[in-house]
Amino acid sequence: MKKISLFEIFKIFFIIGIQLLGGGYVIVPLLKKYIVEERNWMSEEELIDYYAMSQCIPGIIAGNISICTGYRLRGFMGAVAAITGIIAPSFIAIIVLANILSSVVNFKPVKDAFFGIRISVIILVLVTIKDIWQKSVNSIFTYIMFFLILAVLLFLPVSPAIVIVFSALISLIFYKIKGVKND
């Protein structure tokens, strides 16, 4: 098979990056269209594997899946091309927007709009909490984890990184104990 060019990889991920709006999982149908269906560069099974994997490792899901796909297509440099391609559109858009915003942010209508947008952000955060809650807090163990950590966080300024490491350890211990029982 002909070697896929790095620029081609960058270009496709750039195009996908422009179309990514909202959650990271939106990238899956886009990759399916551009890489699996239109170009036949890899199979749909591989894509699904990479998606599953991207969720169980640290990092932004859309970023991880781009790195995996890029690596699969052209090795290390392919991964670099894919991740820079997916990042570039948001990078440019944010820098442009940041500049526009900083020059208009002191106008009263803009200030007022952001006053309201801040309330929107609270609602968005609440919606996200509800979504994660419904998917993941559903057993005695998960209820305890949630309320214990929330209680600690409300009263102590603990670093989020410590919370994550701590709960990973607790979960692993819980999983081992439960696993032994099942045997």
Added chain:
Amino acid sequence: MIKIYFLLFYEFMKIGLFAIGGGYASLPFLFYIQQKYQWFGIDELTNMIAVSNITPGPIGINMATYTGYTTAGIIGSFIATGAIVFIPFFISILMVKLINKYKNCSFIAGIFLGLRPAACALLASIGLKLLYKSVVPFSSNYKSLILFIVLFIPFLYFKKNPLLIIVFGALGGIIINRF
């Protein structure tokens, strides 16, 4: 300045390593950075979150670029964005190499059993703090409370569309501040 670059890299590398569970997972980390270093104000941070939501691209990447830019200009945005994908980059490559060995990562599923509720609790603590700061009467002005209640209605109907919630928020903010 060099020190800020270094701290930016360190903090965003940590986000890349520990923020688990979708685009909003990095929020608790950003609030932590805000509190620890005061590179930007809380209001500025919420503005950045809103803009990241309505800009194309993964939200996590957008927020890293934006906060990096606000903190230390264009170099800051390069550092923050590079740092957030730094560790996942190598882990992803490793995973592709090992994929056939660990296809069903069952012990990882075990870890996630408690990690997701933890991520949820992290976000909930931020949500409660934001609510307290801007919506609870007496701790802020009554306009925020009115707006919050009014915005909950479009939220009930368009709950899957962040763009609409933000547009409604902007309009609501402009209208309510006329009185």
